[in-house]
Amino acid sequence: MLIAKAAAQYRSQLLSPRALSLSQAAASSAFRRCYSTAPIGMSTSQIVEHVVLFKVKPDVEAAKVNDMIGKLNGLGSLPQVAHIAAGALLRARSSSLSFTHMLHCRYRSKSDLADYSAHPDHVAVVKGYVLPICEDxxxxxxxxxCFSGPIKVPAGSAIRATFLKLKESVGENEKNEVLRVNKGIKEKFPSIEQLCVGENFSPARAKGYSIGSIAVVRGVSELETLNEAKDTVEEFLDDVLAVDFAVPAEQSANL
Incomplete structure (x- = not known):
């Protein structure tokens, strides 16, 4: 409960227009405190997945959207970032939500994610280019x-990101079964070159989705061969949000 409360406080501070002017050192400190009570459990074979979905306002000029994407991709120059890719979604499917763009980042530790989130360059991009044009x-x-394969997702690859919202009545055993089924989809779909499944550890902006997965395939055409692995565990789920994304062939390095 303490971890969730501190994480929620940090997230709300970072993304609210008022608090974007607060001390970044104070925000970073709050984020670090929330994780200091929990083991990081990182090793050389592990990474942190960070996915952000954006819903751009329908009347926004294309140039402003392109500026947002360019600035987000430019954050790959920060030392904490092991991989970054931002762009428009190919497709989004959900019973209750709709998004237009995605940011996918990878870090080598939770501390790197915290430092990235509080970095002045990141905050400047959020304040100047993201919040003004996004409604959600x-x-x-x-x-x-268990992570294996390259940390950097190859340019030109395609990603299906899937997020699961469990029913409130679901217990630990049912949750573990949902995780097991989703981790096993790589065996069913040979086109998946990399699969990363895990439990969300920062719930403040996750809208109740507690399990995330990234399936990397060679290209957009391979996405059509994939189906969500929800059939055998659908009784435990409140909602499934699935988005398809093509990793840009060229990513801007300019802030």
Whole structure:
């Protein structure tokens, strides 16, 4: 409860227009405190997944959207970022939400994610280019149990990101079954070159979605061969949000 409260306080501080002017050192300190009570459990074979979904206002000029995407991709120059890719979604499917763009980042530790979130360059991009044109934002963070393959997702690859919202009545055993089924989809779909599944550890902006997964395939055409692995565990789920995304062939390095 303490961890969730501190994380929620930090997230709300970072993204509210008022608090974007607050001391970044204070915000970073709050975020670090919320994780200091929990083991990070990182190793050289583990990474932190960070996915942000944006819903751009329908009347926004294309140039402003392009500026937002360019600035987000430019954050890859920050030392904490192991991988970053931002762009328009190919498709989004959900019973209750709709998004237009996605940011996918990877870090080598939770501390790197905290430093990135509080970095002045990141805050400046959020304040100057994201908040003015977006009407909704959702973010999910998780650590895959067993990570293998390249940290940087190859340019030209395609991603299906899936987020699961569990029913309130679901217990630990049912949750573990949902995780097991989703971790097993790589065996069913040979086109998946990398699969990263895990539990969200920063719930403040996740809209109740507690499990995230990233399936990386060679290209957009391979996305059509994938189906969500919800069939055998659908009784435990309140909602499934699935989005398809193409990793840009060229990513801006300019802030």
């Amino acid at each position: 934002i959702m973010a999910v963070d998780w650590i895959p149990d």
